Each structure stands twice: as C-alpha cells, then as structure tokens.
Amino acid sequence: MESILSCIYVFIGCFAFCFVSNLRGKMMILAPLGGSMGWLVYLLCGNLNNPIFQSFVATLIISLYSEVIARIQKVPVTACLLISILPLVPGGGLYYTMEYCIRGNIPMFIEKAGYTFGTAGALALGILIVSSAVRLWYSVRYFAAKPFRKTP
Structure with missing residues (x-):
C-alpha cells in the first residue's frame, strides 16, 4: 500500500x-505515468539493497518507455524522458x-x-544504452530495407 501511494505521489509531482516544461495534451499524462512506472521498478528492485543498481534498472525501463511513447506521440524523446526521470535524480x-x-x-x-555520482552515472548509462540500442535498431532496419546496389 505504501509503495502504491508513493507511486501516486510521484505521478502528481x-x-x-509538466507545467514547467510546457507539455500539452496526452503527454501531460503519459510522461508522469513513465515516472510512476520507473519509481515502481525502483521500489520492486529494493530487495537488491543496491540503490545505484536500482536506479540503473529503473532508468532502463524509463528510457525504453520514453522512446516508445515519443515514437507513438511524435514528440522528442527528451519531452517524456525529462519528466519521467525526475524522481530518480539524486537531488x-x-x-x-x-x-x-x-x-x-x-x-x-x-x-x-x-x-x-554513482546514481547520476547509472542514470546517464541507462539512458545511453537504451538510446544507442534504439538508434542501432533503426539504422539496421533502414539498411536492411534498402536494396543493395553495386557501384560500377
């Protein structure tokens, strides 16, 4: 029950x-939903007793969620990622x-x-891994669909 309440508080925060970041429309619900989902993953990994690894796993999930939502809603990834990653920032x-x-x-x-710095590094590494994997996925898909031409 306590973890559900904290996820609700994360959503509200x-x-x-979203108002500070000037998000509009569906993104005002989808971006905080990513933050709540990431916080839930962080809490579910709590029995690992390693907050840096918890942050890393939650960041992987948040980054993947942000990439998918950004493609579906046709918005920049940072619009969703900035809001969703907020609860994990070690302020x-x-x-x-x-x-x-x-x-x-x-x-x-x-x-x-x-x-x-370990937590901040885990956040950066999680974002980097997912962003690079998505970019690699799209470039492989692009070149696989492109017909091969021999140069004379």
Missing part, C-alpha cells in the same frame, strides 16, 4: 513539473554532499559523493 544526495563538504565532514562527504 511529475504532473506538476538530496547532492545537497548532503555539499553540506558535508562545507562543514568539513570529509568521511561523510566522500560517502555521499560516491553515492550521488
């Missing part, structure tokens, strides 16, 4: 962020990293910095 980790740095608590600074 992402929906509110709190970055805040505490800077707080520990300013206070001079070096061991906690290093620990939080590792977590924050």
